[in-house]
Amino acid sequence: MTNGADQNGALVLPPALVLRDLAKSFGSTPAVDGVNLEVRSGEFVTLLGPSGSGKTTTLRVIAGLTTQSRGTVEIGGVDVTGFPPYRRNVGMIFQNYALFPHMTAAQNVAFPLEMRGVSRQMIEQQVANALALVRLENLGQRYPRQLSGGQQQRIALARAVVFNPRLLLMDEPLGALDKKLRDALQLELMRISRELHATVIYVTHDQEEALILSDRIAIFRKGRIEQLGTGADLYDRPLTLFVADFIGEANIFRGRYQTEPSGGWLVQDAGRWRVGSVAAGRVDLMNGAPAALVVRPERIRLDAEDVAWSSLSNATAAVVTTALYLGSMSKYELRLSEGGTVVVRQQTGIGGREYRPGDRVSISWPIADGLLVADAD
Amino acid sequence: MTDSWRQPRRILMLGLGILTAIFLVVPTLVVIPMSVTASTTLTFPPEGFSTQWYQKMLTDPSWSNGLAHSFQVAILTALIATVLGTLAALGLVRGRFPGKGIVNAIMLSPLIVPLIVVAVGMFLLYVRWKITGSLVGLVAAHVGLAMPFVIVTTSASLRTIDRNLEMAAQTLGAGPFRTFLRVTLPLASPGVLAGALFAFMTSWDEVIVAIFLGTVRFRTLPAVIWEQVNESIDPTVAAVSTTVLAVTTGVLLLALLVRRRQSAQ
Numbered sequence: 001m002t003n004g005a006d007q008n009g010a011l012v013l014p015p016a017l018v019l020r021d022l023a024k025s026f027g028s029t030p031a032v033d034g035v036n037l038e039v040r041s042g043e044f045v046t047l048l049g050p051s052g053s054g055k056t057t058t059l060r061v062i063a064g065l066t067t068q069s070r071g072t073v074e075i076g077g078v079d080v081t082g083f084p085p086y087r088r089n090v091g092m093i094f095q096n097y098a099l100f101p102h103m104t105a106a107q108n109v110a111f112p113l114e115m116r117g118v119s120r121q122m123i124e125q126q127v128a129n130a131l132a133l134v135r136l137e138n139l140g141q142r143y144p145r146q147l148s149g150g151q152q153q154r155i156a157l158a159r160a161v162v163f164n165p166r167l168l169l170m171d172e173p174l175g176a177l178d179k180k181l182r183d184a185l186q187l188e189l190m191r192i193s194r195e196l197h198a199t200v201i202y203v204t205h206d207q208e209e210a211l212i213l214s215d216r217i218a219i220f221r222k223g224r225i226e227q228l229g230t231g232a233d234l235y236d237r238p239l240t241l242f243v244a245d246f247i248g249e250a251n252i253f254r255g256r257y258q259t260e261p262s263g264g265w266l267v268q269d270a271g272r273w274r275v276g277s278v279a280a281g282r283v284d285l286m287n288g289a290p291a292a293l294v295v296r297p298e299r300i301r302l303d304a305e306d307v308a309w310s311s312l313s314n315a316t317a318a319v320v321t322t323a324l325y326l327g328s329m330s331k332y333e334l335r336l337s338e339g340g341t342v343v344v345r346q347q348t349g350i351g352g353r354e355y356r357p358g359d360r361v362s363i364s365w366p367i368a369d370g371l372l373v374a375d376a377d
Numbered sequence: 378m379t380d381s382w383r384q385p386r387r388i389l390m391l392g393l394g395i396l397t398a399i400f401l402v403v404p405t406l407v408v409i410p411m412s413v414t415a416s417t418t419l420t421f422p423p424e425g426f427s428t429q430w431y432q433k434m435l436t437d438p439s440w441s442n443g444l445a446h447s448f449q450v451a452i453l454t455a456l457i458a459t460v461l462g463t464l465a466a467l468g469l470v471r472g473r474f475p476g477k478g479i480v481n482a483i484m485l486s487p488l489i490v491p492l493i494v495v496a497v498g499m500f501l502l503y504v505r506w507k508i509t510g511s512l513v514g515l516v517a518a519h520v521g522l523a524m525p526f527v528i529v530t531t532s533a534s535l536r537t538i539d540r541n542l543e544m545a546a547q548t549l550g551a552g553p554f555r556t557f558l559r560v561t562l563p564l565a566s567p568g569v570l571a572g573a574l575f576a577f578m579t580s581w582d583e584v585i586v587a588i589f590l591g592t593v594r595f596r597t598l599p600a601v602i603w604e605q606v607n608e609s610i611d612p613t614v615a616a617v618s619t620t621v622l623a624v625t626t627g628v629l630l631l632a633l634l635v636r637r638r639q640s641a642q
Contacts, residue, residue: 065544085547098545102563111559115550159549169548 014077016041016199017062017167022071023223024057031057032068033223039201041076044193046202046210049220050246055203058220059169062201064088076166086115091160095172097152099144105155106131106140112163130158133192150181154188161196168193168200174209186212207247211235219243235296237282241373244294251300251342254375257291266293266372271338273314276368283372290375297345299369302332305360315364318342320355330354334363405622412615419610430616440617443601447581449512450597454519454580459573461520462527463565467557469528470535488525492585495522500589510592518590519580526579527572534568535561567636574632578625 017039024032032054039045047055060066062073064085072081080088091112099108109130113123131137134154144152153173160168173189174182190213193200204210210217211231219226219234219242227234227243238244245252255268257275264275273293285291305317318334321341325348332344332355344363348354355361407421415425434440468474469481487495499518500509508514538561546556562569584599591600598621605614 063544063548065547084552085544086550086552088548089550090548092545092548094541094545096539096541098539098541100542100546100560111546111551112549115555163550 013041015039015074016043016076017201018072018074019058019062020072020074022058022061022068022073024054024061024066024068024070030223032061035071035223035225037218037225037228039199041199042197044200044202044213044215046204046214046217047220048204048207048210048217048246049226051205053220054223055205055220056171057223059092059171059201059203062167063090063092063169065092089163089165090167090169091163091165092169093153093156093160093171093173095175097144097149097156097176099152099156099159101144104141104143105136105147108144108155109140109159109162112159116163126162130162131155133161133195134158134188149177150185153177153185157189157192161192161198166199168198170200170202172204173202174206175204182209189213211247219246236371238294238371238373239283241292241294241375244292244371244373249297249343249345251295251297253293253295253340255291255293257285257287257289257372259287264372266291266370268338270340271316271336273370274367275372276370278368283374285372285374292373292375294371294373295342295365295369297331297343298347300342300344300363300365302344302346302355303362303364305362307362310364312368313364313366314370315362318361318363320357320359320361323355323357325354334361336363408615408618408622411612412619414612414615416612419612419615430612431620433611433613434616434620437613439601439605440598440613443596443598444617444620446512446515446595447598450515450519451577451580453512453516454523455573455577457516458520458523458527458576459569462524462572462576463531463562463569465524466528466531466535466568467561470532484528485525487522492522496586496589499586503590509590510595512595514590515587515595515597518586519583522583522586523576523579526575527569530572530575531565531568534565538564570635571632574628578628581628582621582625 015038017037019035019037022032022035023030031052035054035058037045047058049055057066061068062075064080064083064087068081072079074080075088075090099105100111103111106127109127110123113126118126127140128137131140134157136151136154136158139147139151139155144155147155153176156173170189174185177185186209192198202210202213214231216228216230217234218228221242227239229237231247234243234247238247241252241254244250253266253268253273255266255272258265258267258272263277266273266275275293283291301313317337320332321335322333324331328348330346330348332346334342334344336342342363410423411419411421412430413426413428414420414423414430415427416423434444465484469477469484474480499521503509503514503518506514508517542560542564543556546560547553551559580597582599583597584603587597587600588603591597596604598617602614602617602621605611
């Protein structure tokens, strides 16, 4: 262990997990291509990305189930590169539960303790505690096939935490469950990981799940982390077009970035939009570089056609093409006078009026709400 | 309407089926009544009832030794072939090494190569090694013949096992050996068990290699039957055949029972 003390004498814990320049190729195709990540103890970090982006491979390398082609894995300050999975002391949860079908739920939970040579009495007690933690204390004698999907995944969770692993890895654990069960288990996962102060690395392709559960989210793309940050970071301050598009709904205006004495502009063939100075300062773009302006649907305001526009807003005329009433929200699709479409979400019932297809309206958004990102591809 | 042309066809099919069954089963079953005849010659239908031929089978040393040898060889063959075959299947299914296809083909070759060729080859070799007419020689030969069955059934079972289970066991702290013992083997046990029964049967009723490698001192039951039928037509042959049949049927029933219990689980 490399536990040390800082200048003030406070104990400095090593990070729970450090990945350095991790890479893995299958044949000549790189699945993971230079991943760097540092996770604090007790943090819940989600690896989020489309399928084939390298998130699951990264998880398997951390578990030791796949050997990396390059780079190192440090768990709790110990370099475990080259350690077999059974010496990493890492709990893992699989999408298909991976419960041993020939053992009862309690025997499944006892398995990691038996492997560690824990005494019979201790095993009994710890298995009971773990089953109580996942609220299945009465189902210990059932075989996995006698349990529902949600119950099986909770047993898998109990099995993965019963030996106090240094890390908890989850590979789309809720992917095989239906929506309602998934929502319930999400809350369970949050409760349990907080109760245990567990460090969790969670893999999913469901952005909503990632936003709900995570302290931080790593957006994976083509074997790399495209952006790492809190949900708010990714939603409000995306660094790339991919991230902006992947997290949440986005209206994307693609064009070129232009600087003028009057400020920054995103120039399209049919029109141009002002870019806020904060957004422009955040991404380092050359004059004339391909770029995109991203505006979230709920930041766009709809008004009657003849309203006066503020100089602090981008605004244009549009025609409503679709209007969807969603209860607390209305969702509109509009065609802009410059061409192209935008999506707007408006909260209902706070004075905003309802529009119908064919209505002529004006749309506007505060310049500061437009997110400028590089358009690399 | 359709019944009118179907009906005679059905009767024909049924008739053919029954005839085929009779053709297949009767020669097997005919030894049972013949084994309890009171007569001193093999006759059908049997005359009277007597268990003397079973007594002779158990008391006449050439028969009783054959019976004992058959059990020894078959049980040892089943044990050794099951252990080796399971390990071979594990390597062939899970392992990745050059020449795997060739190794697989060699392992399974006893299923394809004519038995007489194998028997002659083994005979020539074993004579040189001086292990003909011995337990070691026959078990070695039968293990070679029985192993492919174990490999085939165990491989089939191994392929159905979710690899995630083995990975889960490893993340939970089980090394490769304990993962095999606690997870892989129990889950592959239907195939392993079926293979063991097949191995037993292969050895139990194997006659060609048994004749080649058998000597007066050490012979298995099928070899004794072969010799006795050639020399005299004593109803003991029928009693012995019935015994062989009973053991074979018993093992098959056991296999069926195991299978049913597993599919019920």
